[in-house]
Amino acid sequence: EVQLLESGGGLVQPGGSLRLSCAASGFTFSNYAMSWVRRAPGKGLEWVATISGSGDNTYYADSVEGRFTISRDNSKSTLSLQMNSLRAEDTAVYYCAKDQEEGGDLNYFDYWGQGNLVTVSS
């Protein structure tokens, strides 16, 4: 059974940093691209970042480029999102999500974590 267990959310002040983690199990982690998608309060879904299965390729939304860094440790089946220079508009529930297509980079998502709330406020 595929499982994605997120951790690391919480309250942070504007300009601060936070690191999200997602522990994966139930599939060959290194064979699939992984992504972060967020949903701000009262808003829709927004793609944040994707990393290829090997970790060689990364992709970011313009809204987080230069501030957020997606990474993965295939030996530990773990996905991470390092978030720096956080802003109020980054407040959202953050989901890690698995690509359905093996070997691809930018696809659709067949499994999602339960979500982790990040609140940026003073």
Place this chain on the structure above:
Amino acid sequence: DIVMTQSPDSLAVSLGERATIHCKSSQSVLYSSNNKNYLAWYQQKPGQPPKLLIYWASTRESGIPDRFSGSGSGTDFTLTISSLQAEDVAVYYCQQYYSTPLTFGGGTKVEIK
């Protein structure tokens, strides 16, 4: 960026009746080399993560009831729930994966009339 526009924003449908949600992309998401539309649909219930319903515009994900169907090509797509059940109350999103940035529609809230 490809902008995904969903309509309506919300709709109320009687139990057992048909619900139809539209999604329009600002440019075609049909890849001519493989004739595939790079379009997916998700369902999100309160307090839960999104759930994949449909990919390649019309392929139902494993385990999804056949009352859910997707259609369309190019820039215009439709998600149809043929006979609405109480458990279908949710927000529905379309997503294009034709190009980066991956983009979602704004969502359509489906309720019971």
